[in-house]
Amino acid sequence: MHFDRPVIKKTLPIYRLDNSVFRIGAQLGTTSEFTDPKCEMWDLVQSLDGSEWQTIVKRMKDMHPRLSEEDIEKGLLDLDKLGYIDEMFEDTATAPRYMANATYFSCFPGASTESAAQMQNKLRQSRILLLGLGGGGSNILTLLSGLGIAGVTIVDYDNVEENNLGRQLLYRESDIGRPKVEAAAEALHAMNSEMEIKAINRKIESSEDVSTLIPGNDLVICAVDEPPFLAQRRVNKAIVEANVPCVFGATQMTHGRVFTIVPRKTGCFDCLHLYYTKNDSRFVKQFRGFQSSGFKSPTIAFAPTIWLITSVMVDEAVRLITNYEKPRSLGLQLEIDYPNYTSFPHPAWPRYDECPTCGNGSYDDWEAFKYYGEGV
Ligand SMILES: [Zn+2]
Known part of the structure; x- marks a missing residue:
């Protein structure tokens, strides 16, 4: 697991269409729809709140006992492949005046495997x-x-x-x-x-x-x-x-x-x-x-x-x-x-x-x- 504290990029809205379908993203090219009747993916997405990964795994197992750690990790990696995951970074890691730069970098899933905060730190x-x-x-x-x-x-x-x-x-x-x-x-x-x-x-x-x-x-x-x-x-x-x-x-x-x-x-x-x-x-x-x-x-x-x-x-x-x-x-x-x-x-x-x-x-x-x- 290469994320310590994964979060959904804060540029992306998360919203339900009905009880079993939800979407991440609202713009062309960044939107995915998830059919998720058991709410497993939905709960994983909701759990990515900046907590440490093991805390998220424990939370998910409490809610969905049938899921293994590997299942939960696979869910995260699927989200990462879609370009939705960023490493949580404290506001203190990036000075407030540069936060908007980092947030802009987080809109680009392709070229870099580094987090937006790491990219801003390279500039620093x-x-x-x-x-x-x-x-x-x-x-x-x-x-x-x-x-x-x-x-x-x-x-x-x-x-x-x-x-x-x-x-x-x-x-x-x-x-x-x-x-x-x-x-x-x-x-x-x-x-x-x-x-x-x-x-x-x-x-x-x-x-x-x-x-x-x-x-x-x-x-x-x-x-x-x-x-x-x-x-x-x-x-x-x-x-x-x-x-x-x-x-x-x-x-x-x-x-x-x-x-x-x-x-x-x-x-x-x-x-x-x-x-x-x-x-x-x-x-x-x-x-x-x-x-x-x-x-x-x-x-x-x-x-x-x-x-x-x-x-x-x-x-x-x-x-x-x-x-x-x-x-x-x-x-x-x-x-x-x-x-x-x-x-x-x-x-x-x-x-x-x-x-x-x-x-x-x-x-x-x-x-x-x-x-x-x-x-x-
Ligand atoms: Zn030359």
Whole structure:
């Protein structure tokens, strides 16, 4: 028996249809109906009140002497297979501010065998490196404040400007002119004083810059995308070397893309260059043309749509940490279409042994890498 104090998940209603039939759940996909004329299952369900398992067994045997302990255990396991059982957790085990998170995790029976409280505790022990505090990163930080993670390292080099305030909702008018890391750390402390905050005012100009920031963190969220592709390549190289997963995201006009790299399990960002080279005969031409154009996109940003992509990025990070549900962007680009509020996955790209970053290949073998002016 792997439960000490099993309970029916508190998200699920239990109700009778008549004297011999009852249901657990009231929504599509979560509802089961039990025909139970002897009331054995009903009494078991009613007995799961947070008591220890042996107490529940004794209670059931008193009510139904013909049942053996094995019968009672089988009843519990049948309920568990339906995704209805959680381990009782004291309210004190999860701080009240995070209880609703844990309750949300308990709605997902599939991916994890851990209780919702254990998943929330994983968040409580996690540290995240957040790169960038612009439109993406500042809003990601706001979302992180509510999760109950142990700590966050924030990195940026800009000051708050008036034209940030339309979408970077962490900052106040009084922050204009201050370094973003300073204003962000102060705002975060006011929102969640339990979180450790490390604020680093630095421009990321190489993969080494990222490598020095990773130790002590369990996960990286990359919310920098300038210079285009080069910023992600720098972060990619550092996370592959450190073997730490990373959630990437960027907005492109009216849509956004999120992808998650788990080093040596999924393809890395440089593997994506190989994938395009192998599968799109015009990729290198187009890439070379774009890189040599010197095109600089104006800032295209609209707060409601930024929240769409940042929400996905933070949720993907939580999925990686807790496994409450499988991440949707592992080794693939998840496209978020802002006008239609929809998302769809692009084909996953594989990990290549000939990748110069996560495999044994050489950069000289791949033309696409030759058009990055500055070093990675
Ligand atoms: Zn690779």
